[in-house]
Amino acid sequence: MIEVTDITKTYGNGDTTFQALKGVSFTIEDGEFVAIMGPSGSGKSTMMHILGCLDIPTTGTYFLDGKDVSTMDDEQLADIRKDKVGFVFQAFNLLPRTTVLRNVVLPLVYAGVGIDEREKRAKHALVSAGLTESHFLHKSNELSGGQIQRVAIARALVNEPTLILADEPTGNLDTKTGEVVLGTFQKLNEEHGRTIVLITHEPDVAEHAKRIITLRDGTIVSDTTSHTRRRAHHI
Amino acid sequence: MTLNDTLQETFTALSANKVRSGLTVLGIVIGIGSVIAMVSVGQGAASGIQSSIQSLGSNLLQVTPGAARTAGGFGVSGGRGTSSTLKQDDANAIASQVQYVAGVASEVSSRQQITAKGTNTNTSVIGVTSAYPEIRNVSIDQGSFISDDQNNSLAKVAVLGPTAAGDLFGTDDTTADGLPNGIVGQTIRIKGMEFKVIGITAAKGSSGFSNQDDTVYIPAKSAQRFLTGNDSVSSIDIQASSADTMATVQDDVTNLLLALHGISDPTKADFSVLNQNDLLSAVSNVSQTLTILLASIAGISLIVGGIGIMNMMLTTVTERTREIGLRKAIGAKKADISRQFLIEATVLTLIGGTLGVVLGGGVALAINALGLITTSISVSSVVLAFGVSAAIGILFGWYPARRAASLNPIEALRYE
Incomplete structure (x- = not known):
């Protein structure tokens, strides 16, 4: 459960300050599929960084699973990321020259999970993300863009996070492959109850979510729950 | 992780x-x-x-006649034949009067042409006493070394270093450790006089400029009588009882010899005492x-x-x-x-x-x-x-x- 209350974020100091977020509040329940949408400069990247515990707000509070993460230091944030957040980025998702399996195992390595347990969980996550056993030992640079993104989704899943945070996950993919990736998210949300927050500037992509929060100039301009959401073809 | x-x-x-x-x-x-x-x-x-340097003998001091000339080359610039101020009496006095002395051996060295069975070589002939092998780390490979009796009776006997033995008797017939065989008992001629070979020393290798194996040992008194013709010795080797006492022995020997030679100014001493430790350090x-x-x-x-x-x-x-x-x-x-x-x-x-x-x-x-x-x-x-x-x-x-x-x-x- 995510509770964001009156968050602001100011960059710079003195005369040259820039306020990227100007008091944003919302709540995301477990099991929701939310898209945070907005044009560039709307503050959605800043929002993503704060939700992903990569950064902390200037003012306001952010409770993740009942824990106030808005005042944590770097080391505490790293712990929260390890346990509660799974990331899927637009580009450069996987370690190069490293096997698919090793990439997915990596969060569990940092979490200190034992070898047998983490292999089991990584394989399970890879299957959930729509990959088959034959891919496991491929090097990450031998895969197609859609496969890379699904490995990244598996990696985001593997530590059973509260929140999967996807930052423009289809930005580098063609429409068809992007559909497949979005379908993977929908399946994870519907069949496995995963909480997914999708950051995008494309309305087409945002429409795959159940709820769309639109940001503009650092404030929420709309927060709608869609009943006619787009279906991506399932894999 | x-x-x-x-x-x-x-x-x-x-x-x-x-x-x-x-x-x-x-x-x-x-x-x-x-x-x-x-x-x-x-x-x-x-x-x-x-x-x-250690193979020359341990805790060794060497008294040589004349002032030391050049640095280095312990066994070389021993004032060979240049001065005749050291006598056997000096050696005896050191042995009896200086503390911490483990052994004293005087040497009478000269360079001689030596012949045997038609071959000949020019090498150093050292007149020594029975104390020599102990002090100078010389060991006998075949036969025996020179005894006190042989020294006192001016016996014409010789002990050969392995190199000298090889030069004189050839190396065709060798023992297990590569030394010429069957030499003990044969005779060599030094200055026309026959010397009977009674032993051969074990190989030591060369030190500095001199090959310690290219040497012929004869009794010291025989060397004085037959080769140098006077009663001086060319050096006196002194073994101190331990490394710690070397400096004391060096001082005592210097003072004793100054007194014996009647010299009051130490800078005008007609001998010098070399200390192996100085060289080593x-x-x-x-x-x-x-x-x-x-x-x-x-x-x-x-x-x-x-x-x-x-x-x-x-x-x-x-x-x-x-x-x-x-x-x-x-x-x-x-x-x-x-x-x-x-x-x-x-x-x-x-x-x-x-x-x-x-x-x-x-x-x-x-x-x-x-x-x-x-x-x-x-x-x-x-x-x-x-x-x-x-x-x-x-x-x-x-x-x-x-x-x-x-x-x-x-x-x-x-x-x-």
């Missing part, structure tokens, strides 16, 4: 760029290898010189300086190798900025990142260190095998080189590791 996992990451990272890792390792290999090879050359030279000073010089030249290449490591690690950190960002995003802490880079640098230097020890040891052995210089690989230099390489890895890896660990994950992920 366990050590095993870190090592796996390290292996992946280093093998991702094999050429660069290899070249970086090469820098350390050369650094460590040259330290070990250079130190082994220096120490080999030092121990070679020291052992040949002078030589070891020189060789120590040599070793330090060689090691410091090699140490510079080690530092250059270390800078190579730092350079590579900094390049790697820049190249892998986004990877570092990603690792941080999925939960790596600062300590995880800095440990990973530190271990990468340390593994590089340890690989380089191991190969360097092999290379340096190989070079030292090769120099030895080629017979250029005797080298000795000391455990301490290997341990030192290895320790230094690990320290360099940590030292030069620390800064890049810190830079990697302190990267902001957001900026690192956006890095192009």
Whole structure:
């Protein structure tokens, strides 16, 4: 459960300050599929960084699973990321020259999970993300863009996070492959109850979510729950 | 993150760029290898010189007539035949009046043409007493050494050094240890006089400029009577009871001889007392300086190798900025990142260190095998080189590791 209350974020100091977020509040329940949408400069990247515990707000509070993460230091944030957040980025998702399996195992390595347990969980996550056993030992640079993104989704899943945070996950993919990736998210949300927050500037992509929060100039301009959401073809 | 996992990451990272890792390792290999090879050359030279000085006899002092002329060459510039101020009485007085003296042996040396069975050689003939082998580390291989009886009776007997024996009697028929066989009992002629060979000494090798094996020993009194024709001795060897008493013995001998010779001004002494320890310490000073010089030249290449490591690690950190960002995003802490880079640098230097020890040891052995210089690989230099390489890895890896660990994950992920 995510509770964001009156968050602001100011960059710079003195005369040259820039306020990227100007008091944003919302709540995301477990099991929701939310898209945070907005044009560039709307503050959605800043929002993503704060939700992903990569950064902390200037003012306001952010409770993740009942824990106030808005005042944590770097080391505490790293712990929260390890346990509660799974990331899927637009580009450069996987370690190069490293096997698919090793990439997915990596969060569990940092979490200190034992070898047998983490292999089991990584394989399970890879299957959930729509990959088959034959891919496991491929090097990450031998895969197609859609496969890379699904490995990244598996990696985001593997530590059973509260929140999967996807930052423009289809930005580098063609429409068809992007559909497949979005379908993977929908399946994870519907069949496995995963909480997914999708950051995008494309309305087409945002429409795959159940709820769309639109940001503009650092404030929420709309927060709608869609009943006619787009279906991506399932894999 | 366990050590095993870190090592796996390290292996992946280093093998991702094999050429660069290899070249970086090469820098350390050369650094460590040259330290070990250079130190082994220096120490080999030092121990070679020291052992040949020690082979002259232990805790040895030598009194020679006339003032010492040039430095170095202990057995050479012994005032040979230039002065006849030392007598057997001096030796007897030293033996009876000076404390801490373990043994005294006087020598009457001269250079003679010696013939035997149609061959001949020119070598040094030393008149000695029965105390000589004990003091000068001479051991008998065949037969026996000169006895007091033979000395007192002016016997015409000779003990040959192995080189002299080989020169005079050929080396066709040899014993198990390579010495000519069947020589004891034969005769040689010195100044036309027949001397019976009663023994052959074991090989000692050469020391400084003189070959100690190319020598003929005869009784001291026989040498005075038949060869030099006077009652002077060419040197007196004194063995002190221990290394600690050498300085005392040297002072006492000097004072005693000054008194016996009636000389009041020590600067005008007609003899000099050489102390083996002085020579040893002078030589070891020189060789120590040599070793330090060689090691410091090699140490510079080690530092250059270390800078190579730092350079590579900094390049790697820049190249892998986004990877570092990603690792941080999925939960790596600062300590995880800095440990990973530190271990990468340390593994590089340890690989380089191991190969360097092999290379340096190989070079030292090769120099030895080629017979250029005797080298000795000391455990301490290997341990030192290895320790230094690990320290360099940590030292030069620390800064890049810190830079990697302190990267902001957001900026690192956006890095192009």
